[in-house]
Amino acid sequence: MEQLKEQLKRQIIEALNFEGMKPDDIDSSAPLFGDGLGLDSIDVLELLVLLEKNYGIKLSDPAESKRILQSIDTMADYVAAHRTK
């Protein structure tokens, strides 16, 4: 699980161009939106693409996406349970 979280962090940093940021800089339990990383609506869409591309997970219900994308922890839990690749 820790490995998956680390991998997710690295993928997020790459997909969202957080230059100079390291995986350790992201707190797994901190919110990704609002005060945390400060992601916006387009970032959400990028994260959805990331999940589909790397893990074969397709999310279309906005409410569900919001729940899953709360933090690295919630993302990792969902990916571990639902990944198809």
Place this chain on the structure above:
Amino acid sequence: MGVISAIGIGVGETLRSLLEGRSGIGRIAYLETSHCDLPSGEVKLNNAGLCALLGLDFKSDYARTALLGAVAVREALSSAGILEAFDTHTALVSGTTVGGMDVTERHICNDAEENTNWDFITRQDCGSATEFVTDLFPVFDFSTTSSTACSSAANAILFGRDLIRSGRYDRVVAGGSESLSRFHLNGFNSLQILDREPCRPFDSTRAGLNLGEGAGYVVLESERSVKERGARPLCLLAGCGNACDAYHQTASSPDGEGAFLAMNKALKDSGLKPSMIDYVNAHGTGTQNNDLSEGRALERVFGIGKVPPVSSTKSFTGHTTSASGGIEAVISILALQHGFVPSNLNFSRQMEELSFVPSTAGDTGCDIRNVLCNAFGFGGNDTSVIFSKTEESK
């Protein structure tokens, strides 16, 4: 004026579709894409057909945006009585964002880097569609392309007005043209704002927009020139306003600040009071974000309970992106001329957040003197234009 869209080729057919409540949105039939199931507003003619309308020999390298633009510009010039060049001092201000993308995408898609024809691609940028139109008609001695996403054509009208005010031109053809492309169909799809059902602007269950394509242009002419040649104006371009929402690259601010500023500027420019507006042709894309933000801005401009009849004709044409300001300008002028409020199709449930509902009855026999037409674009670029009946046409 001239227009081509999913609901008709030319002003006459467009008017009939609007009056009969006949939408042009359906399955994709002409664009080659795996997303045929996404409802879209295609012009019901392929490129060869468009060439035939223009009397051109069909070439696969003609961009659809350019062909659509040429068809609408020709109608505009012809109806204004200036197609046969009696004088070449006319400017063209055209809005587009897709440009020659439909041609480009055939070249880039599966090419390896080294095989990509860069020279060809740089020739297919947005400016080339405008140049194609300029070359086709001998009346133009100046042209420029405005590219501010979905407000491009409305801004072209605004810039055309400024060009006439500056005294440099007496006649400007202004509007915009945009064809569907796999490029922006996929792009909007990746933003998850395309509805898989026909769009429902201002409905509480709205789930996004349908893309459309087409072109719409108006011929703007100075008062002096109208008098000199004894032309009969369709209406008065009473006012324009553009403002920047400065909120987010794609999302509109929750209180519709940019839209509010743009509408107020247009009203101030026209000298009209909000209560004198008889119909608002809304931007009304059908996305959650736009309709709420625009709705709030309308309530702020007109006051709760005082919002005039509003409809989004994107329920007929789809969202024709850069061309929308031009096509909807033509629709607004038709509403003035023929005294009707185009229907906001597919509406059934009021948005909880708003105090008003859009017009769905398609009322005719109305006294419509002043119409406000909105076009908002990504980048926070918001434009409002007001058309009024002239003394002669009242």
Place this chain on the structure above:
Amino acid sequence: MKIVSFFSFPIPSGDAVLSEMYREKGISYPKFFKMDILSKSGFLAAEEVLGAAGLRNEEPKPDMGIVLVNSTSSSADDVAFQRGLKDEEYFPSPALFVYTLSNIVCGEIAIRNRILGETSFYIDSAPCPERMIRYVKWTFADEMIKKVLLGWVEVFEGGRNVTMMLVEKDSAEGEDFTVEYMEKIMK
């Protein structure tokens, strides 16, 4: 009309140099790294020009407009986004798509500096001071507008360069806003 400040730089290939400029300036605006080359270039040039004029701040500016011009629109991003549409590997990037709209650079500058006036993006085949002056005059036709941030922002293969300037309608200070002076600074 006077040019009260201007800034000009060639854009090297790749955007490492732009990141370096960003760091050297000590700017803190994480969104910068999400922008494409066109927006990054325009953003940095605007920082310089508005900074020099004492206007680099978040005060709402309803009296300022933006006019940007180039010859290839957003072609660099268009090509990149298009590559993401290859059939076997269908993952178009929403963020990249947003930047295929050339006027997003106007939006980025407006968001950063709270510029609320008219914004426009024109496409001309080559840098032409005469036309750029005309666009600014059109923008001043809106009586609320007193200042225009004007720029040539070209980032496609080959002719990469940016020249940005602040034009003030009623300023007594600054260089005259003429074709000759524009030609000089756009070289």
